[in-house]
Amino acid sequence: MAAKVVVACGSGVATSATVANKIKKLLAAEGVDADVVAVAVSDLDEALKDADAYVAVVKPDREFSVPVFNGVAFLTGMNQDEELARLVSLLRQK
Incomplete structure (x- = not known):
């Protein structure tokens, strides 16, 4: 079964959709x-x-029951490689 990754922004349409497609x-x-x-x-x-x-x-204003990753990194490309490596590592363990 595929892992599930949730990407969220204010409306769930523009920014989160762009980041989700990139991921x-x-x-x-x-x-x-x-x-x-x-x-x-x-x-x-x-x-x-x-x-x-x-x-x-x-930026999250609370704790979550799943690991949280920086979506701005995927939007801008800054620190993207580090966030992607963390995400890939987590998902490969699933």
Whole structure:
């Protein structure tokens, strides 16, 4: 079964969709099977119920039950390699 990665931003449409698509491509290039979904922050709790990782486009203001990754890194490319390596490592353990 594929791992589930949730990407969230304010509306779940523009930024999170862009980051989710980029992460899908990067994970595929690494040979990692993952379902990457973009959601609005308002839908985050429901989306995280069966998720393996959360990629936050906006800075989280609380703790989550799954590992959290920096979505801005995937948006800007700054520190992207480090965040991707962390994400790939986690998902390969699933």
